[in-house]
Amino acid sequence: MIIHPYQPYRFRNPFVRPSHHVIGLLLFLLPVTLTGSPPAFANDPELRSEGQVAQRAKAAWEQGTTDLALGILDQGIHDHPQALALHQLRGDMLATSRHTEAALESYETVLASIPTSLDVRWAKWSVLVRSGQVEDAVTELQRIAAIDPQNPLIHLRLARELRKLDRLEESLTSYQQAVELGPDMLNWRLAMARARFDILDYEGADRDVQFVLGQVSPGSPLEQSAKNLLTVFYGSTERGRRFAPMMSPDASPKQLKDWSMIRHDGYALFEAGRYQEAEPIYRQLLFLNPMDPLAKQHLGLILMNLGRCKEAISMIPKVSDLDPTDEDYTATVYRLGQCLVDLGRWEDAYIQFKILYEATVEFEKTTKEVELPPGIRVLDKKKLMRWLDKIRPHVPDLAKESDAEAGNGASLVEPVAPAVPTEAELAAKTIEKLGPQNTLDTAASLVGRDADFAWFRFVIPARKVMRDDSPTGAHDFIPLDPEISFPTTQQDIYLVFGLVTASYDEVPLAARCFKETAELKGAQTAVAQDHLIMSTNDQSGYFVLSRPTTGWTTGLYRCGLFAGEQTSAYTQVDEVRFRIVEAPRPS
Known part of the structure; x- marks a missing residue:
């Protein structure tokens, strides 16, 4: 069971009710018999129209009698085989009853006649995601993006899903489409920069980060995020996910084996200063694997120590390419x-x-004031x-110019006694650390992360949520009418999620949502938020984003998801986005 503390009034949706109500009010989804329909419905005059069938089936469904509801629908579909709304409703019922394949078949029946039906495609996508059919879910998301190409959040979500599958080139294309539709979303551009870096487009990655640095104000969270990304680009720990420094692409398994077997022997000789013995081994290493950068550097040093400088210089990489x-x-x-x-x-x-x-x-x-560890070598x-x-x-000219530059630099630096902070200043800094933290810098890194998130297997925004109680006593929360675009008239928005593994304890989770453009400008007040506690062994749940008192306003929203007692940059583990659009005017 999940517990939403302090907010019992939020259970307005008939599908989800407070756990403290009597058990008769809970919506239990019982095992469904898919074959055979009760004959009593065959001649029922109330079931002659498509609308009446849907209305009665929904009423039975909401009362928890799913088998009865499906029986009504089966009879109605038999009488109205072209009634696509009944097929869609049947898919929704089956999706909440652990009948995944049957639900997908019902949705496909509708899509065969109306391939551009976005609500059906989102419903199908949701079933594929929840059932772990990741590749098919991405394919469906691509179809959705083709139908609704002007929605930037679809491209952004698609980019992240493709990245998880290591389809990095396709992911970059989706990031580019998202940034093109949302040019002001500078944090998206940072994610695109990371995507470029991973396919070894270093120049393009740097260009995107420099663009962001040219747009943000000094001291802003995004400035720090951009600078952090530059340290990744120019650091020594990463070269991008497509970088394969250890073996040439066409290396055979035998080459790999031979290379790995002699590499240690060569390094041991190099460390011992036995350069004449090490040279032939290192040449063999580079023959087996020409892309081994460390072997090149070591062979260059070996040749230099053997006095063969001219040959050595051709082996050593440029100083700018060496790791300091x-x-x-x-x-x-x-x-x-x-x-x-x-x-x-x-x-x-x-x-x-x-x-x-x-x-x-x-x-x-x-x-100067640091005691160096014993054995450290200093020039x-x-x-x-x-x-x-x-x-x-x-x-002489180069030396004179270099010395002049050094002298000018020294003259510009005047020793200044360090200012001792007053007691009031120290207190102000402490209070500042205790205040609400802007998690946008974490968000910018989350959007381009390399691996699946540690906590959430999926997070799906939806208009409704239903609870399915299995015979084992476990609960499964299922999104109904999933979407990422909601009208301004929408009441509550549900973020339905599944965890990667079942909750090991009573774990607090939280969601805080902001208008993304406002957050980029430093907004600290959440538009909507929710907290819940996951019980032991629960693996799914939902956040409820209650309609703000002033109503939903159009725009893009980003929700940070947190694990733990506090909501801060250190506890943010994932994020999800949705948008609010103008409600269609009644015709």
């Missing part, structure tokens, strides 16, 4: 500088040693300066 956090980085740059001196390439050599000297000076500044600043002095006569 790698333990071999400084050794590589240092030896490269020495080789360039031996080859008389003075300008290049000066640049190498200058890079190391500046890095060493910066390291000393930042670790000798005096030795680097001797190399620079040796090279400087060969590049």
